[in-house]
Amino acid sequence: MATNSSNDVLRARSKQNTLSATQTLGENQAGQEFNIATDALVITLPAITANNIGMEFLFRNTGADGNNIITLSPASTDSVNGSIANAAADSVAGGVANKDWINTKATANKGDWCRLKAVATTTWYVTGGVGIWASES
Numbered sequence: 001m002a003t004n005s006s007n008d009v010l011r012a013r014s015k016q017n018t019l020s021a022t023q024t025l026g027e028n029q030a031g032q033e034f035n036i037a038t039d040a041l042v043i044t045l046p047a048i049t050a051n052n053i054g055m056e057f058l059f060r061n062t063g064a065d066g067n068n069i070i071t072l073s074p075a076s077t078d079s080v081n082g083s084i085a086n087a088a089a090d091s092v093a094g095g096v097a098n099k100d101w102i103n104t105k106a107t108a109n110k111g112d113w114c115r116l117k118a119v120a121t122t123t124w125y126v127t128g129g130v131g132i133w134a135s136e137s
Contacts, residue, residue, distance in 0.1 A: 014031060014032060014033045014058070015031070015032045015033070016032075016033050016035060017029075017032055017033065017034050017035065018034075018035045018036075018037070018062075019034050019035070019036050019038070019041060019043065020037070020038045020041075021038070021041065022041050022042045022043070023041075023043060023044070024043075024044040024046075025043060025044065025045060025046055025057065026046055027046040027052045027055055029057070030046075030052070030055030030056060030057060031055075031056060031057075032057065032058075033057075033058040033059075033060060034057065034058065034059050034060065035060050035062040036059060036060065036061055036062060036063065036068060036070050037061075037062040037063040037064075037068065038063065038068070039063065039067055039068050039069060039105070040068075040069055040071075041068075041070060041071065042071045042073055042100075043059065043070070043071065043072050043073065044073045044074075044075075045057070045072060045073065045074050045075065045078070045116070045124065046075070047075035047077070047078060048075070048078050048118040048120075048121050048122055048123065048124070049121065050121060052118060053118050053119065053120065053121065054117070054118060054119075055117070055118045056115060056116065056117040056118070056127070057115070057116050058113060058114070058115045059072060059103075059113060059114050059115075059116075060111070060112070060113040061103055061108055061109070061110060061111065061112040061113065061131065062110060062111075063108070063110060064110060065108065065109045065110055066105065066106060066107075066108060066109075067105070067108065068103065068105060068108050069102060069103065069104065069105035069108065070102065070103040070108070071100045071101075071102050071103075072100060072101045072102070072114070072116065073100045074097075074098065074099075074100075074101075074124055075098075076097065076098045077097055077098070077122050078097060078098075078122050078123065078124060079093075079094075079095045079096055079097045079098075079099065079122060079123060079124065080093040080094075080095070080099070080100075080101040080116065080124045080125075080126065080135065081093050081095040081123060081124065081125050081126070082125045082126030082127070083126060084114065084126060084128075084129040084130065084131065084133055086131075086132060091129075091131070091132055091133040091134060092135070093126055093133075093135050094135035094136075095135075096135065097122065099135050099136040099137075100135070100136040101114070101116070101124075101126075101133055101134075101135060101136075102133060102134050102135075102136060103131055103132070103133050104132050104133070104134055107131070107132035108131065108132070109131060111130065111131075112129075112130055112131025112132075112133075113128075113129055113130055113131065114126060114128070114129035114131070114133055115127045115128040115129060
């Protein structure tokens with residue numbers, strides 16, 4: 001009797017990266033997950049073009065509760081749109097170009113996360129997440 005086995009789980013794994021310094025991501029890093037345990041990092045997203053629509057990034061707060069502010073910074077012509085549902089009040093991205101999307105420090109919890117996807121030129125959408133995030137004012 002033949003045994004069927006699958007390695008689908010292995011193929012579905014995302015590359016895990018631990019960030020400990022502010023940096024600019026390249027479109028070649030799309031599909032990866034970024035774990036952040038260092039306070040006050042700014043992660044600059046790649047500029048969206050017609051050639052890289054569909055790229056997606058996941059960011060996870062792996063620091064202690066109330067310890068990390070994580071800032072996701074789009075290119076100057078790009079905006080972050082969408083929301084993350086929360087029990088107290090939803091986190092809503094303002095959709096304004098060149099405004100950061102921030103996991104607020106005072107309310108940050110280990111395990112907060114946010115997934116962003118480039119769905120149109122100049123437009124990142126929040127496609128999932130947990131925690132309190134806010135648009136830069």
